[in-house]
């Protein structure tokens with residue numbers, strides 16, 4: 055049987071893969087999308103844990119490529135819930151008739167570049183083998199679940215859940231006792247909801263995290279009308295901001311402000327809620343002393359909220375605020391005032407083991423019915439390295455990246471011709487509003503494919519020199535901020551043995567956009583087109 059051939063294979067049918075497919079079709083390229091899940095939505099398909107929501111406001115966390123789409127879709131809350139975002143993803147799939155080119159429940163296992171034909175052979179876990187000129191990964195930055203290697207995990211007799219791969223039918227914790235490992239964003243969102251249902255909840259905390267109340271609320275018709283009347287303007291303002299989010303940013307220095315100015319600013323932003331808190335001053339992520347003023351403010355809020363001073367102290371983060379990704383919550387600190395909610399500090403000594411009935415820490419046994427792992431992801435590189443990519447000379451991506459990921463613009467990899475990585479390491483991705491950043495990547499890639507086709511070329515590949523230059527630039531800007539100083543998933547510190555490299559590009563969306571546009575203007579500078 056002849057092998058099926060496509061212009062492009064896209065891996066993943068989340069927001070990146072869906073838009074990529076739409077764009078490829080628009081430009082007249084044939085495409086096949088492979089998706090592990092049974093449906094579209096990526097992150098929002100898998101992360102169904104209680105309380106899951108986006109921490110970017112819904113009117114901004116949405117596609118802008120089609121004005122009719124953004125005009126017709128009606129977000130109901132300031133921060134959309136996972137079910138609402140998944141409905142939106144399905145609406146997009148229906149609206150553009152995307153499903154007919156997506157193979158669901160199919161994992162890509164291997165992709166090999168053939169230098170004689172300049173094509174990729176893509177293999178799946180269903181035994182399919184197809185040939186494509188281009189391969190585009192759209193697997194998300196936080197999609198490879200991190201299950202910690204705690205001894206005895208398999209011995210636990212009750213159900214074990216991971217927030218990043220939550221049962222589709224949901225979980226009812228009513229009348230149950232629950233243990234949660236982790237206090238990252240997923241834990242901080244789910245703990246208050248689990249505590250509402252459960253009879254008992256014990257949270258095992260290794261590192262206390264900063265969180266700012268969401269102040270979530272239903273969106274009024276008036277607000278939605280105002281945004282929709284000037285959607286273009288809002289998107290344009292966002293593109294000028296480092297995080298590609300339209301928010302109020304105060305460039306002034308925190309330490310140069312008076313005590314009173316600082317308090318006023320922090321209080322206002324605390325009341326407003328969410329990530330814009332970090333926009334209170336321009337140097338919060340540049341200067342230790344400035345950052346400390348924001349840390350002290352949040353620690354004060356924790357002391358004001360949590361009744362037991364010992365618990366308040368344990369919940370108080372000691373590190374740089376905003377170094378690990380800032381969390382956004384609804385009622386997180388106050389949950390620890392409930393008598394059935396307990397906090398266990400596992401920072402000094404790791405959890406000894408999971409037992410049949412719970413877990414053991416420092417010789418003490420904790421007993422519960424259900425175990426929730428809110429332990430995060432092998433971020434940015436995990437999903438890419440699960441696929442056996444073989445580029446020129448049969449070289450494997452995992453070997454090329456043994457010392458950390460190397461890309462040109464976060465979009466392409468030297469030695470791997472015709473391979474594109476949407477929101478890959480070395481791009482702003484997770485430091486920005488993912489949806490518009492995805493759109494920028496998809497449009498850049500689609501234009502690039504068109505340029506290759508119009509030149510009558512067959513191959514485009516980043517040069518080693520261009521890649522090296524970009525890797526150095528990504529590293530040097532990372533070194534300028536406090537964000538690279540702590541043990542976060544941005545640097546791979548949550549995965550034992552992972553090379554410590556600050557993976558996303560922290561130079562800001564505007565600088566990145568400018569660079570991507572200049573590369574095109576200069577005839578695909580840094581690429582060899584043959």
Ligand code: NA7
Nearest residue numbers: 202236237238239240241260261379428429430431543548
């Ligand atoms: P995160 O932010 O990586 O959080 C994972 C949490 O799990 C974090 O508190 C970890 O502690 C903890 N963890 C991981 N392994 C262990 C072990 N072995 N023992 C104890 N505690 C452990 O993942 P999330 O899913 O919450 O959020 C990911 C992103 O999704 C988030 O940043 C938003 O962008 C949305 P640690 O801090 O490593 O000490």
